[in-house]
Amino acid sequence: MSFQVTVQPSGRQFTCDEGETILNAAIRAGVGLPYGCKNGACSSCKGKLVSGEVEHGPHQERALSANDEKLGFSLFCCAKPQSDVTIEAREVAGVGEFPVRKLPVRVAALEKKADDVIVLSLQLPANDRLQYKAGQYVEFLLRDGKRRSYSMANAPHKDEHMSLHIRHLPGGLFTDQVFSTMKERDILRIEGPLGTFFLREDSEKPIVLLASGTGFAPIKAIVEQLENAGSTRPVTLYWGGRRPQDMYMNELCEAWARTLPAFTYVPVVSNAQPEDNWSGRTGFVHQAVMADFPDLSGHQVYACGAPIVVESAQRDFVAQCKLPEDEFYADSFTSEADLASSAPATN
Structure with missing residues (x-):
């Protein structure tokens, strides 16, 4: 039926x-x-x-x-x-442009960027690049039908390999494997592209990019897409972490700020320690946006990271900064631990 x-x-x-x-x-x-x-x-x-x-x-x-x-x-x-x-429902244009496919991929490299972050590079089958939009994600197909989702951290045109940023969650079915037994040339299976979090290229509005932790991954892909398109739209990236080392690609962001027109980078640390010698912005990352942009009525916002960050940003930007509800685009990184933190509702 x-x-x-x-x-x-x-x-x-x-x-x-x-x-x-x-x-x-x-x-x-x-x-x-x-x-x-x-x-x-x-x-x-x-x-x-x-x-x-x-x-x-x-x-x-x-x-x-x-x-x-x-x-x-x-x-x-x-x-x-x-x-x-x-x-x-408000349909998202362009979602069906690229078909969702299942593909085998080979681990090309594992590069540790922080104690708890690895950049996983994947080689796709020869002459078979996965078509996707900057900001979208793939799912790893694991045993027993389980799946784990990770955003592409490079724009489709950018590199030979697909790049993903994996944060270690101790006890995690997939991340434990990445940080312990996974090695180059291992074969994995993915399905994608998935998600409606991607750059809307039919607008010339200024952009605010908001990332927490490895929510930087799809944001990085969006910046690369803007760079490749030769965009002159004003872009301000806010990247938040508890400690300065949580901004594990800080030098790349600083390089963008030096070389890309109309691009500004604002790292924000919420729990700096004396030994960090941090002299930059502090507090909650979405509140730093609100301090700098009290009126977001003419902007687009792309936010990615922990659910509490995304939810707080959406609520406060719309209620207090006049951001149109339909100009807030988000991808909330919800882990299995997040799902287990509160009881699910059922009918």
Whole structure:
């Protein structure tokens, strides 16, 4: 059995198999519903259920509350139709431009950039580069059907290899492997490109880039895309960490600030210690943006990193800095530990 999903206001339609989520069916059909984590945590795919019935699988209460459901909202990454449905969602142009594919990749290099960060370089099959947009991610296909998501840290044109930034989470199914047993020439399997976090190139608005930790990875790809396009849009990058060493590619960012027109770099440290001799900006990274840009009404913001950083930025930029809601683009890096930190909600 299958059900028909109609998207308003575009009128696009696609088929959703029994037991399949609306989001997975949309991805399969090349329909650009906005999404991020795909696991019920980030709320990027939340939209209105206009008609029909769905059953929601496990998800975070903060992503879709019981009151949200009463108001007719749905979380499409975990919503399984029980009838034909009509949904209301803002479609993202360009999502279906490149097909989602499964590919084998070979580990080309592992470069330690910090005690807890490795840059993993992957070699794709010969004459078969993965097409993607700067900012998107791939999923590693692991044993027992498990998956782990990581953003590409280089623009599609930039390097021969695909680059990913992996932060070690002790006990992590994948990161423990990266930091202990993984070696050059190992073969892995990936699926991608995925995600609707990518540079909107149809605008000339000034850009604020906001990163925390390894959320810098897709931000780096976006900067490289802007550089390759010869963009003259004003860009300000804020990169936040607890200690200065958390900005593990600080020298690259400083080089961009010297060489790229209209590019500014602002590192922000929240927990500097005396031995760090830190004299730069301090505090929460999104608050540094607010201090410098009290009026964001004419800007675009691209934010990536820890869920608390992304959620705080979206809330405060819209409420206090006049940022249009539809000009905030985000990818919340939700780990398995984040998912386990609060009980999932179910119907």
